[in-house]
Amino acid sequence: MERRHLHAVSDDVPRVSRHEPDATAAQSLDDLLAASGRGSAQAFEGVYSAMATPVYRLALRIVRDPGMAEDIAQEALVEAWRKAPEFQPGRGSAKTWMLTIAHRRAVDRVRREQRQRQQMETEAAVAEREATPADQDTVVEVDFRRWQSERVRGALDTLTDIQREAIELAYYGGCTQTEVAAQLGVPLGTTKTRIRDGMKRLRDALEEG
Amino acid sequence: MDLHEMVGAYALHALDDDDARRFEEHLAHCDECQAELASLEGALDALAEPGDDESAVAPVSLHASVFDEIAHTTQVSAPEPTTAPDSPAEPASLDAARASAARRPRRLGPRLLVAAAGLLAVVAVGVGFFASGADERALADEAERVRTADDSIEYALGLGAATLHVSQAEGGVALIGDTPDLPDGETYQVWVVPADGSAPVPGPVLGDGELALAWITELDGAAAVAISVEPEGGSETPTEVVTAVEL
Known part of the structure; x- marks a missing residue:
């Protein structure tokens, strides 16, 4: 100290x-x-x-x-x-x-x-x-955008749709990567990569902004 | 499978328990993932930022409930400042929070217990332990022995201020602290959940309020210790599991 x-x-x-x-x-x-x-x-x-x-x-x-x-x-x-x-x-x-x-x-x-x-x-x-858990999910369309500040929305807009949706479902929806994959209809491997790339892109966009 | 790929999902808490455990084992030895995870802090903070039209504020009642509870919540002890020479680099604070979150008690859904319950007939030994002052003192001593054993691990229960202590060496569990009030006619009961899927083994029943109790029991092959709320006298199979700790 x-x-x-x-x-x-x-x-x-x-x-x-x-x-x-x-x-x-x-x-x-x-x-x-x-x-x-x-x-x-x-x-x-x-x-x-x-x-x-x-x-x-x-x-x-x-x-x-x-x-x-x-x-x-x-x-x-x-x-x-x-x-x-x-x-x-x-x-x-x-x-x-x-x-x-x-x-x-x-x-x-x-x-x-x-x-x-x-x-x-x-x-x-x-x-x-x-x-499987995802099969039973009722797909509720939730507008995650209203939960985002303008700054964050702007940064999220630089992501691809799949990247953004995957991150939103995981972070705000509490979905596991397996559930995200099922909801988006993409393979699990792809989902992992999209989430990871999306987070890095979000990080970079926030740093630039 | 490439564990590196899961770093984003891990940061978002989007891994199930098994994946999270596997990733944490990997993370402890992977400098790259530690660095990447640390670099995502800003993005995570941003996701938590309130939306433009969000005006909800913490309810007034929250303050009293938090400060009443912390008044009798024991803090964890500070981590050792030194690391062994060959130990992996200490994770950044985000990782540390994650890792400690992993040691936090996991609430098993009742599913595990229910699924296990039907398989084996169990001899129920719901034992009321608070017969006399002498017994109570003996139990408190026993509990203290478990708590202070060299290999003792402390788990928070999310059940009032009560903590669970598990020592393989002493072959037992101890419950120490203040448990929340229960309605008349209800009681807490301790269970050991075997890893092989057989029925949960019933343990002692205990009242609410301040307690120090030990249960010397077989812990080999135990997957979890669970606490349930039961009708007075205890049950043979758990009725309502309120918290469980994975061992």
Whole structure:
């Protein structure tokens, strides 16, 4: 921690806590999450105020149910607190780290609900084994565009249709690559390549823009 | 199969559990994939950016529920700063988040348990463990032994603040912490799910609230430990699995 020079801390300033930096001071989200990882619930208040809404919105986009989204946001934020000691500032942003947790939780929920639905729909375990998940998917046309900011929409527009659709189905739809392949009617191998190339192209387009 | 090809799908959480595991094994040794994954962070952030007409904000009630829960949530311990000389390069933080997400308990759909349940008749041993104060203390000691065993692994359960500890050396599992309240007449029950597809082995029933409990049992060939909600006294086959941890 080279930044914390000894002379920067003046003795006559009352400290909220002897062990933690003052979370009320302007601090970057990365610092706040790192301080949370050392057990400061006060720092986590700062993390919460920056990230609760982005986390909730992301969950809402994927599960599309406010109650469920709140549930997932809670799980994700508690997981972020629990794992905060593993977060290492300077090796990726706190924001990405937290959104990754939230996205994973939301996708897990979508898949779990889907499995339960399928289980109710099929009587026998044998029949269940034979059915591939994608066959049972009702194809719901969802307009993913309204979930994208102008900047991101512009970048996604530089992708081929298949690349863009594959990424949207995976990221917002919670589909596995196998399900994406089935929905788009392209082979799995092709799907993997499209997703990978699409992500690289998206990255490059965002960097240029 | 070219595992490199899956890096994009992995970043998007679009791999099923088996593929994700295979890819993570590959990722640990592949500098190229680590670099590519790290380079996608910005694109992933962008996908998570709110849309232009999106105005939803986190509900007010979320704050209390998060801070109530973290008040009794134990944090993981910080990773060791040093790495062995021949260990693969430490993954970038995105990978680290992914890898730790992989250790997070996976909620098995009830499918696995239900599919397994019909195959073998099981002798049910739903045992109420909280007979006396002395027993409770003995169990707490046992739980502590499992928790502190050299090979003990801690798993979060997503079940209140309770954590599951598994030690092959001690041959047992321990449940420690605070579990969420249950309605009267219901109880939690622990199960070991065998990897060979045979029926889940019923374990002790436990109440809600603060607990420290150990279950010394056969863990060889166990695929998962599951927690279910059962009618009082426990069941022979799981009724409602609320969480499960893959071992």
